[in-house]
Amino acid sequence: MKLKVCGMKYQDNIAQVAALQPDYLGFIFYEKTPRHFDTKIPDLPKSIKKVGVFVNEDLNTVIEKVNKFDLQAVQLHGEEAPYYCSILRNTKLISKPLDIIKVFSVKEGFNFKVLEPYEDLCDYYLFDTKGKLPGGNGYTFDWSLLEAYPSTKPFFLSGGIGLEQVEALKAFKASSASKYCYALDVNSKFETEPGLKNSASLREFKMKLSPNKDMQNYNVNDKGYYGEFGGAYIPEMLYPNVEELRQNYLKIMGEPDFQKEFNKLLKDYVGRPSPLYFAKRLSEKYNTKIYLKREDLNHTGAHKINNTIGQILMAKRLGKHRIIAETGAGQHGVATATVCALMGMECIVYMGEIDIARQAPNVARMKMLGATVVPALSGSRTLKDATNEAIRDWINNPVDTHYIIGSAIGPHPYPDMVTRFQAVISEEIKWQLKAQEGRENPDYVVACIGGGSNAAGTYYHYLHEESVGIIAVEAAGLGIDSGESAATSVLGKEGIIHGCKTLLMQTEDGQITEPYSISAGLDYPGVGPMHAHLSKTGRAEFLSITDSDAMEAGLELSKLEGIIPAIETSHAFAIFKHKTFKPDDVVVMSLSGRGDKDLQNYIDYFKF
């Protein structure tokens, strides 16, 4: 079935939605709607047909708009009579072929006889819900009425179609009522405000309706698993909280006012979209085309804030007013403390005692932002133990507290929720790369992985694009075989950590072992369940990089491009020493964080 996205209004948004390659984009030339289109249509791929929507418009105006905007179809949404269609069809004033779509509003008792006079005068029908407005009313009609459809003319199905109708649409597609259904027409259910479409949910809708059948599903399934990994292995004490989140997170994320607030904060507070920068000198050195997705330029200096903004808005809507978080390098702690300050919420950050020592500037930042930093004194006193302490806090404070997990780990729905908040990274890469390289899909996307949240966001919209290679870079520490490493995909076995089944570094007896990496953010014995699945299925190539290679790569990026990366990020850049790309390969690197917090470590290492 074809897809038409209607009610387009804004230039950037049109380009974003066009990147999803719908079959039709609709522009409404009707002044009484907030989606009224009155600007320029940017250049669109030829495969996308531009549809002008009119309501009882003067014929001359229609013809003028068709020519001016090079429309390939008109959709007549008023009480246009058969002769009206006939004139449009036969006029010499329009030189190119024009499809005519005549709209009928359907409700119970609809008499299909009204179609008869139009049968030879239009190309398609469009069936919409009978509502107050001509279209954009936001609710569906009873599709089973179409069982009585007497014609063989292909039709568009419209009216209140959104993500929540995916299952119903599948059932419709399987029923005889859909025999002549040619396309789906969507509009208000994918908007954050009238005329502004949410391309992420549109992409999801498209993917859900026609998943690429030859490929595996790399997203989470209904039960919270990625293949065999994921799930929610939690003590009963946490069940009510996690279940509350599971039942609500998709619903809340889909709400227009949530989307609006989230997108506005990402834009005005975080500074998104983050640039996609062509790294000329680095590209020359390694004889390939390297783009840097500049997450380091986000407010607070890393990708982490994409997720904390999303989760604090979620927490607010769940009625929570106390926020807890764990942190390794301190980036997530700072990002959490920041949004708590922004929203005036209490913030407690758990951080391993060792990490507190090696990430002093971030500890100071959190305190300045009003957060309480609690040292985790148990175990290895790093990220794993900070996570344990945060979970214990949540057990002891089950009612008023939301736990903002900083990575794509933890019990379902956390890995999926964090991934969705971070997916803005690949969402932007798609249209940014399109603008610079003329194509949305690079040959490779590369990211470093501890728990894997920047990686999850960088990969998300490419998971099912077969032509895009996915590279995950883990911390090898002093070397895979040194006993001092954090390369989970190599050293880990299936196990349970922090509420999910994933690849996990552990003893034969099932005790979780202490990982090691020079970078506090990669110093984690597990990996997000999505990544475990990508590793196991071979969808992603996992590379591991030692401390020393990472440090050298960080220095090289600084000198070649004038960008000092976080040590976590430096790991990703070390792959060019180990893997050769073709000269015309486009390699997009997630530059997940900036290196200010690591200055002391760089100084100590290089003896500056």
Next chain:
Amino acid sequence: MNRIQNKLQEDKKLVSIYFTAGYPNIDDTVTIIKNLENSGVDMIEIGLPFSDPLADGPTIQDSSTAALKNGMTTEVLFEQLKDIRKSVNIPLIIMGYFNPMFQYGIEAFCKKCNEIGIDGLIIPDLPVDVYHEEYQATFEAYGLINVFLITPQTSAERIAFIDSVSNGFIYMVSSASTTGAKTGFGDEQAAYFERIAKMKLKNPQIIGFGISNNATFTEATKYAKGAIIGSAFVKHVTKHGVHTIDHFIKSVVSG
């Protein structure tokens, strides 16, 4: 009938004790079990230590870390317990986190428990849903009773589900907390204990978390079939070793 089920039919309030295997010393496991039986407790939970015990407070965490340092593993514990049924008759439950059992192999673990004469398991991070779908048949084939936790936040609907899946007792966590975090009960607990008592569940309830002395033991057993003491007992053996266990038990049960 399983030893746990038999015990639950006795007309008395039950006292159940948790201890961490291999703590304070690696070879204390069997001694502690024997001393506990001799001091008149009704049930024992043998804690299989784990590196990351999420549901536990500092006391049990520390004892677990120490036990692991002492060399305790699943294999070692099974070896220590292999002849336990020659000398001990009371119900024995292994309490531990899911990952070590998962690594041992769930079926192999159950089989071994059955051979030794373990009667039940408590696995705080194996949710009832996953157990019911994936493991219940295996546990039951080896005659093991799996015990689930409920908390003041657990919904009535979920309690009913847990009750339907259980065939021993329900472990009633006294308050929203990790182990050893709270002392003493307030009105909130009393209301919760009463609410659950009124539900007339098929499985009797035993209350744990926050039971440390005669007052809390008496309060808990007013509403439930018995009470579980964990952290307070671990503290006792840390301080006084494994040979004055009967003093501790007496002070809790009879004041």
